[in-house]
Amino acid sequence: MQKFLTGLFFLTLFGLSSSNLLAQESEQLKQQYKRPLEIPFPVNAPYSPQLATLGKMLFFDPRLSGNKDLNCASCHNPSFGYEVPIKTPIGTTKTPLDRQAPTLLNIAWVTSLFWDGRALTLEKQAEGPITAKVEMAGKFDIIIERLEEISEYEKWFKKLFPQKGIAKDTILTAIATYERTIVSEWAPFDRWVEGDEAALSPAQKRGFEVFNGPGKCASCHTGWLFADNQFHDIGLSTTDIGRGKIEPNNVFAQHGFKTPTLRELTHRAPYMHNGSLTTLQDVIELYNSGGIKRISRSPLITPLNLSKQQKSDLIAFLKSLTAERNNVTMPILPN
Numbered sequence: 001m002q003k004f005l006t007g008l009f010f011l012t013l014f015g016l017s018s019s020n021l022l023a024q025e026s027e028q029l030k031q032q033y034k035r036p037l038e039i040p041f042p043v044n045a046p047y048s049p050q051l052a053t054l055g056k057m058l059f060f061d062p063r064l065s066g067n068k069d070l071n072c073a074s075c076h077n078p079s080f081g082y083e084v085p086i087k088t089p090i091g092t093t094k095t096p097l098d099r100q101a102p103t104l105l106n107i108a109w110v111t112s113l114f115w116d117g118r119a120l121t122l123e124k125q126a127e128g129p130i131t132a133k134v135e136m137a138g139k140f141d142i143i144i145e146r147l148e149e150i151s152e153y154e155k156w157f158k159k160l161f162p163q164k165g166i167a168k169d170t171i172l173t174a175i176a177t178y179e180r181t182i183v184s185e186w187a188p189f190d191r192w193v194e195g196d197e198a199a200l201s202p203a204q205k206r207g208f209e210v211f212n213g214p215g216k217c218a219s220c221h222t223g224w225l226f227a228d229n230q231f232h233d234i235g236l237s238t239t240d241i242g243r244g245k246i247e248p249n250n251v252f253a254q255h256g257f258k259t260p261t262l263r264e265l266t267h268r269a270p271y272m273h274n275g276s277l278t279t280l281q282d283v284i285e286l287y288n289s290g291g292i293k294r295i296s297r298s299p300l301i302t303p304l305n306l307s308k309q310q311k312s313d314l315i316a317f318l319k320s321l322t323a324e325r326n327n328v329t330m331p332i333l334p335n
């Protein structure tokens with residue numbers, strides 16, 4: 001009897017402390033996904049609401065393109081999570097580009113830009129699409145002339161940049177400032193992290209465990225951004241060497257692409273740098289199989305052998321990263 005009681009006592013004690021430990025661990029895990037409260041504006045490009053408003057006007061203004069036919073939103077459409085619902089977007093020459101447009105959501109937290117990380121600041125990046133012949137095919141001298149003829153733009157620039165007025169770098173500064181304000185809305189997942197247990201369904205909570213456990217997704221899709229700002233070859237079928245162009249001697253850079261955020265995924269299909277995967281099911285099947293085995297493939301990618309239930313829980317979880325509501329107002333542009 002004595003022995004039995006002590007045994008029971010130890011069992012209970014052990015049982016309790018291990019479940020406490022589990023609860024503690026899961027709380028710690030959740031805390032790694034807490035949203036930041038402020039946008040990190042660079043010291044040399046501080047936020048001002050006027051500057052962001054001007055930048056938003058320019059972002060939506062097709063007069064920045066050679067033929068006045070495309071704006072930034074032509075390929076980064078807010079209705080589709082700042083992407084386009086086709087494999088790769090089409091520029092002014094009507095030919096599909098080589099890569100899908102990455103989302104601009106939470107771009108202020110992204111440390112290297114483009115799928116291969118070849119641009120380091122949003123200011124520098126924005127020059128690319130405006131002038132590229134296959135994208136907007138704009139010329140800055142013409143754009144500046146056009147904007148100078150629009151008195152409201154003239155006034156905005158004079159007020160915000162008394163010395164420089166309308167110039168290439170002031171246009172790029174304004175656009176970049178607006179881009180940094182593009183932040184994904186609070187999603188059910190964020191409310192769960194903040195303590196609202198009812199915000200996620202049981203399947204979504206199980207999916208979070210798969211994401212951090214057997215799915216190994218969190219080794220690259222880290223933190224509230226769900227991205228580590230690093231480059232990896234995940235074994236996707238592609239002829240594009242991605243980061244390999246920038247780091248030709250690094251084996252692991254070949255077919256390496258920047259980890260994209262997983263926020264607002266449900267609006268952002270098709271997926272990957274080449275838009276080759278149509279649904280989230282396709283994405284999970286790729287990871288489950290481990291994709292193409294080649295020397296560049298990340299050591300973090302191996303076949304997963306997830307059960308049917310684990311796969312559907314994972315998809316349910318990914319859907320909890322999309323906000324229920326997300327309204328974007330279009331600016332009325334001056335003439």
Ligand code: HEC
Nearest residue numbers: 071072075089090091099100101102113114115126129135
């Ligand atoms: C014709 C389509 C098209 C237009 C127009 C366009 N983009 Fe893009 N954008 C892309 C594509 C495609 C990429 C990815 C290219 C790559 O990685 O090689 C991209 C990449 C980006 C990135 C990098 C995002 C990241 O996560 O690395 C930013 C920022 C961006 N564009 C902003 C803009 C801005 C600002 C404008 C307007 C001035 C603009 N884009 C116009 C297609 C377009």
Ligand code: HEC
Nearest residue numbers: 215216217220232257258259260271272273283287298300
């Ligand atoms: C080794 C790092 C790594 C791991 C592990 C990883 N990913 Fe990814 N993920 C990436 C990279 C890099 C891309 C972009 C690849 C490309 O376009 O070629 C990506 C793309 C995606 C996309 C497409 C997003 C878009 O914008 O098109 C989804 C969805 C995704 N991953 C979900 C997951 C899930 C779910 C898991 C776990 C089963 C996972 N990832 C594991 C690095 C990783």
